[in-house]
Amino acid sequence: MLEIRWHSRAGQGAVTGAKGLADVISTTGKDVQAFAFYGSAKRGAAMTAYNRVDDQPIMNHEKYMEPDFVFVIDPALVYTTDVTINAKENTVFIITTHLSTEELVASQPKLEGKTVYTVDCIKIAQETIGRAIPNTPMLGAFMKISEMYEIEFFKENMKRILGKLPQKIIDANMLAIQRAYDEVK
């Protein structure tokens, strides 16, 4: 079982990202689950979304999770929420920030001793898609760190999932995914 927790603000696309990732993984025959805590679902409110992936049918519906990966797609959430809650010793953190990994860990002591990667998904999204929607770049970074799939395979599938959007937006998302894949450290 692979488990992922997303930290996001409502409106930044964590749910879409989690569902998109689940869809791609599902095409390879694995069982998937993608869900979120909505709370009162106000735009901009801190929220979490979740993925489960397994070779077996996933029966577990508990919301409690000790994640293998934590994605943080809004830079401020590292300080305003506890992104390390219920983490395991080997949990991998991929965090959106303009800081370097060293600077980030220095600014948030809870991340000390954890496996932390950083990438500026907000900047990448703004420069490619034209809006601060950091969900698809985060998945590009995840592909690099996890080595789950070849990036081309992943992008081909994401093209299908984003299929209803205008071609320009799809192309921009592909650029964003590739850039985050290349830039995550």
Place this chain on the structure above:
Amino acid sequence: MAFDKMELRETEVWDGNFAAAQALRQAQVDVVAAYPITPSTPIVEGYAKFLADGYVEGEFVMVESEHAAMSGCIGAAAAGGRVATATSSQGFALMVETLYQASGMRLPIVLNVVNRALAAPLNVNGDHSDMYLGRDSGWIQLDAYSPQEAYDLNFIAFKVSEDHDVRLPAMVHQDGFMTSHTAQGVKTIDDDTAYGFIGDFKPMNDMLDFDHPVTHGVQTEEDWHFEHKARQHNDLMTKVMPKIQTAFDDFEKLTGRKYNIVESYDMDDADVTVVCMGTSVETAREVAKEMRAKGIKAGVVGIRVFRPFPFEEIKAAFKNVKAIAVLDRSAPGGTPGAMFNEIAGALYNTDERALLSGYIYGLGGRDLTKAHLVDLYTELQANVDAGKVTTPLQQFIGVRGPKLAFL
């Protein structure tokens, strides 16, 4: 007016709401009258989009309340069409008056209920308060534990509800958010096969048959009211279960997916078991397997058909078990949980009455964790070892503050 078919992949990643919306499209529902409410909104939204995009031939009626939504469904069903809608929680509560009208008038309507807590305090998350509120309404109530089942059970609901020997409305329940907004793999049925399973809608005593005028919604006082209610109850008690079983059998032949009126998992040699509904059934199945690795013979029973209540099937399911925990996800308001009471009633006259205890859990979407279930099975095993229920009859799982226990 023609409509387009939709190409589906063998496995789609859908949440429970979208799975239900796809089922309504494939059933080619004629009329949806709806007043959307969280968390069921995407079901009727989905139908409306399919309609606007030309994937379904039908009518979406926008109304001013859930009371009007069900009233519109009743009118359309009496007129002679295939009818469905969806609601949750407060919307369901506002529908209650018309739910009794629908079942009393013997109108086949499929209502997707995305289970959600009832205010106050206001809460949009999943528990079974609304499902329990419908339990005396004379409807058939089917319960899904996952998006796949929310999809599949809609087909079962249409097939049974519209059967001329049944003619009773049916609810398909799924857990708010835990199923409705959780995307999982759903094995699809192609459009023609799905529609073929239900078949064309066959009207009966329809008001649009002008050659055979009928009256719906009549008044009967002490001269006939009791007979009508008794006949309806008789049909619920005797006719519905065999039709559901036949529909399950046919569905299994079609898809390979097997449903049972009462679902039993690891029950053949179980000493201790949990009985519940919704997503909790699946979580408990996973924990039961883990308990077996620890030497506790754990099983799970899931109620698939909540109404009519599967009295006989329950007796059979618990035949050799030693301790049972009944999990009710609804505030019982000054009594043991409703399902606890009903299961106690089913088992009271059996020879091997197992040790029975009740638990209230998960109100307002409170998480039922695997750790909770491990504790629960451990407690049940302690009851078995002691040969008696060592705890109060009613306990609360996962509530903060001092431990709550009664009776």
